[in-house]
Amino acid sequence: MSAMDTDELSVVLPSTTTSGLSLSLHPLPILNISEHLTRMKLRTNTNTPFVLGALLGTQNGREVDIVNTFELAVEGDGQLIDHAFFTHRRDQYKQVFPSLEFIGWYTVAPIPTAKHIAFHEQFSAYTPTPLLLILQPISSAVSSNSTITSQNLPFRAYEPSLEIRDRKSRSVFIEAPFTVETGEAERIAVDWTAKGGAGGTSLESHLQTQRAAIKMLHERIMVLVKYVAEVVAGRATKDHAALRSLSALMASLPATESPGFREEFDTEYEDVQLTAYLSSLTKSANILNDLVDKHIVIIGRDERGQGIPSRRRGPMGNRGIEWDRMH
Incomplete structure (x- = not known):
């Protein structure tokens, strides 16, 4: 462990210092970072592998949305980012997602340290205030049946700032609260992923409900068709009220495609x-x-x-x- 990691002076300001940032975190970055950590654990066969990546999103004033991520490479002893690789990947994502900008970076650690300040200064060349998103490894996973919120997710977001101490300024982090922003498609994907693609998801339930409704409608239409056929054949008694209702229903439906209709x-x-x-x-x-x-x-x-x-x-x-x- 380097001397920077053992630095006793915390680089995170106390909780009394609040951030005015309005931060929204989408499910895709959560899944990407978690998958990145799992893959690095299997590759290195360690429980605390080094993970580094970039955050993509949109920023409007003090409102920030973290929408996507991509992995980064390091050089030498792991203290310097590969700038050529970073710019190449950023430009590739920019071509596919022109509305997304580089807004910060992510890593895996219990708390920010001086090592993260060094990375922060390198990322400052690409954006004035790069955000830091940290995945904090925990022993117990969040239950798949619980509602996903910022309180039960092992993530912490930090906004960079400057602190004046002994007439000297230094870079520090302020913890920024965030909310999980999910759309309908994202909720379905997260629900499916959390349950391993097994049955019983909300999507499957929704499709089964639609299928049952369509099946019931088809059965009722077949009952009406059978009744009209029996009346025409003279095997059923005419119910004029029912026939008038059926005629009004047919008149309200869009015209069907038939040779007679097309000619007229x-x-x-x-x-x-x-x-x-x-x-x-x-x-x-x-x-x-x-x-x-x-x-x-x-x-x-x-x-x-x-x-x-x-x-x-x-x-x-x-x-x-x-x-x-x-x-």
């Missing part, structure tokens, strides 16, 4: 289009007639000024030819 629809559609075209043609002819009349009036005025006979109204006006008197 096409005929009515052609009649309506023909009427619209005839109206447009009549309107255009009327406008053209007025334009010709005005043109003839203007030409007639010029010809009268020269003593030349003129026609005040054209053939479309149906007003004949009028000769001016010679003075």
Whole structure:
């Protein structure tokens, strides 16, 4: 363990110092970080492997949403991040998710230490205030039947800040409370993952309910079809009230696709289009007639000024030819 890890001076301000950050954590980062830790445990065969990754999300003022993550690589003795790998992965995610920005980083540790301050300073080159999300290993897992909240999740979020001590400033962290933001699709995915993909999930229950409703509707429709067939065949007594209700129900349904319906629809559609075209043609002819009349009036005025006979109204006006008197 390095000297930085044994530093007695805590890099986390007391709980009396509060953060004004409004932080929302989505289920996908939770699953990604947990999977990253599990995979590193199996790879290194240790219970406390070194885990490092980047946080992607959106930030609007003091409102921050952590939406996605990706893993990071380190160089040398594990104290420096691989900047080339980081920028390459960040640009790749930017092409797929243009609305997401790099907003911080994550790791696995009980509490932040001076080692995390060193990583924080490296990430400060990419964003002014990189957030820190820590997964704290615990012995007992959260029950899959309990409601997922920020209180029973082994995660802690920290906002960077500066502390003035003995006329010197140093980088510190302030713990920021967060809420778990889940949409409908995310809740279904988390529920399915928590139960190992087994049956009994809310999605399966919802689909079974829909299937039962559709099956019941089909059975009732078949009862009505059978009754109408029996009435037509004369094997059942006519219930005029039921037949009227059935007729009203059929009239309220959308028209079905059939040759008779399509032929009638096409005929009515052609009649309506023909009427619209005839109206447009009549309107255009009327406008053209007025334009010709005005043109003839203007030409007639010029010809009268020269003593030349003129026609005040054209053939479309149906007003004949009028000769001016010679003075």
